[in-house]
Amino acid sequence: MTDYDVIVVGCGPAGLMACEELAKKGINALGIDKKPRLDRNIRSASGFCFLDQPFMNETIRMESTGNKTRYHYTDSGFTIDYSAPMEGIYHSHMFSDTGKHWQASTRKKPFYNIFDPDHWISDRYKCAVENGAEFLPGTLVLKAKQSPGRVEITVRTNGKNRTLTCKKLIASDGLSSRVARSIKANQNRTNYGTGAHLEYEMTDVDCTYDRGDMFFFGAKNFGGRAGALIMIPSPNGKNAYRVLTMSVLPASNGTDILEYFINEGPYAHWFKKSKIIDRSGALVELMTPMITPYVGNILFVGDSAAWAECLYQCATMAGYKAAEFTDMELNGGKGFDEYSKWWQDHFEWIKNPKKMADYGKRIFLPRFFTVEELDFLFDLAEKNPIVVDEAEASPFDFAAMVFHHFMAMPEVPEYLKQRMQEVIDADQAKVATVIGKVQKA
Ligand SMILES: Cc1cc2nc3c(=O)[nH]c(=O)nc-3n(C[C@H](O)[C@H](O)[C@H](O)COP(=O)(O)OP(=O)(O)OC[C@H]3O[C@@H](n4cnc5c(N)ncnc54)[C@H](O)[C@@H]3O)c2cc1C
Structure with missing residues (x-):
């Protein structure tokens, strides 16, 4: 006997979505979070949202419904509502x-x-509660331990420790996951x-x-x-x-x-x-992402298994899929293997590890050029502004889009074009030699 069939550790976008879907399926589940209020976002999350373009092998179609927005996850096959309008952003500056x-x-x-992370979180929490999800807020999960068919976690609420047990655990406790550390699941990650x-x-x-x-x-x-x-x-x-x-x-x-x-x-x-x-x-x-994001009866979902960040939109999709495949696992199927295949198939930095580097290239762009070189390029850009009708400028492609624009200009000397091509081609190890030292997890 266990206290719950499923415990979800961490109720950010991934965990809240998992709790909502588990509740809809009538599964005996509990969502735990250290935050006292689960309808508030307290962590920086700037609000970029990539809709109506392929991103992480999912295209989310946006439907404006008055002051609200409906997102259709066309590949994963579900729909959620966001209780505010979205604002399209047409300009980008450096x-x-x-x-x-x-x-x-x-x-x-x-x-x-752009979206408001606070709205997103409160909408998902409200839907989960309306569907009967059970939550334990203000509770820190300290560690997890597994035995056959069972996971035991130690939690602390109001200074008091106790244990809770479940058949399957969804660890959606974000980057630097404590659950992952407690079972040494990060050992193969760089x-x-x-x-x-x-x-x-x-x-x-x-x-x-x-x-x-x-x-x-x-x-x-x-x-x-x-x-x-x-x-x-x-x-x-x-x-x-x-x-x-x-x-x-x-x-x-x-x-x-x-x-x-x-x-x-x-x-x-x-x-x-x-x-x-x-x-x-x-x-x-x-940290490099987990390739197979489960160990025994513990499934790592959202940022806990990711390179840098899944973003709200994809953490939510991971939570949805986690519920679907945990249900399969509870019913004797190979649900966690199926989730792993879905994870490997969708998240770009797993399919193609160079994407880890591409994700940060815009931010690190100035590290590859001198101040004089950047001034020269920016002066040229002032004369030749980039204006396009449509762009699929996901964070993976933005730096390459900028470089290709400069590389097409006859005024840009060959050595700078070569440098840009090197940056476009650079993998994470190469980027790391420019921005800092690599450590072992
Ligand atoms: C600076 C910055 C900018 C960002 N910008 C964007 C952006 O523009 N657009 C976008 O979509 N995303 C952005 N993100 C990323 C986004 O916030 C994450 O990808 C997303 O929140 C991941 O969701 P998650 O549910 O996997 O994890 P999280 O949102 O991190 O949720 C984890 C939850 O687990 C809880 N928790 C953690 N440890 C424990 C524990 N031991 N016990 C109990 N509870 C625990 C936390 O309180 C939290 O509620 C940004 C992130 C940062 C840091």
């Missing part, structure tokens, strides 16, 4: 160390849409280090550029500190943005960069009248 500006625009179809992120959501930002994402590079923008900063339009106001830093540890680097940027840097005047409406942070441990 700013060099010396203030040079680069812009790409698309006219008919947006590069991507660790490329941990980065710190800090995000302020700000309204009334007085930015005159076309509404779009903005990448800022270079020490001058950050008072001599190393790092990068992105501004992403936020759905919470016409002039609202999420301002997000990326830096090495300690996490206080992020605070220093962000505070300098909005109070003293060359663009501080944009923020004179702005208000901070939300603050969040996150540590991101970059």
Whole structure:
């Protein structure tokens, strides 16, 4: 006998979706999360959403229904509702160390849409509860242990420890999964280090550029500190943005960069009248993905098994599939093997490991060029702006799209074109030699 048939550890987008689907199937399941409120997002998650284009071998068709949006997962075969409209983003900007500006625009179809992670989480939680899902919030899962046909977890609620048991465990506890560490499931993964992120959501930002994402590079923008900063339009106001830093540890680097940027840097005047409406942070441990994301009766779902991030849209899809295949496993089928095949077939960085590198190339772009080279390229881009009708600019393809644009310009010298081709071809090991040292997990 076990307390539950299934326990879901971690109720982010993956875990909440799994709980909702398990409840719909009438499976005796419990969702556990350390957060006291499961209808709130507290971790930085900037709001990029890639719809109406193939992404992770799924195409999510967006249907606007008044003030709401319906997402049709056309490959995985399910539909969810999001209780707010989406905003398409048609412009993308980069700013060099010396203030040079680069812009790409698309006219008919947006590069991507933006959403509010808080809305997404509260919608999924509400649906799960409406379908009868059971939750245990405010509870930290400390460790997991397996014996044949059974998983035992130690949990702590209000300072008191106890154990709970289940037949199958879905570990959707995100990056740096504690469940994975407790059963040593990360031993074959390569660790490329941990980065710190800090995000302020700000309204009334007085930015005159076309509404779009903005990448800022270079020490001058950050008072001599190393790092990068992105501004992403936020759905919470016409002039609202999420301002997000990326830096090495300690996490206080992020605070220093962000505070300098909005109070003293060359663009501080944009923020004179702005208000901070939300603050969040996150540590991101970059590990190669799990290829077979289960060990015995424990299935790793969403970011717990991923390279960097599944994003909300794909973590949700992983949660849906996890419920479907856990049901099969409970009924004596090879559900976890089937989930593994689906995982390997859909997530780009498993099918083709070079995609791990492609995912970060835009952020690391300035590391491959000198300040003078970037200025030269950005000056050229000012004369030859990138304007396309439609772009499928997923995070995997964006850097290559930019480079191909420059490589087509006769003014760009051959040695720079060669460098761009090298960056396009670089795998994660090559990128890591440029950005830092590789460590073993
Ligand atoms: C800086 C940053 C920017 C991002 N930008 C975007 C973006 O633009 N668009 C996008 O879609 N996604 C973005 N993401 C990624 C997105 O947040 C993740 O891919 C997504 O949240 C993964 O969902 P998940 O359910 O797998 O894990 P998570 O969302 O991490 O959920 C894990 C859950 O497990 C709980 N938990 C963890 N450990 C325990 C434990 N031991 N006991 C109990 N509970 C536990 C946590 O409280 C959490 O609720 C971003 C992430 C970061 C850090």
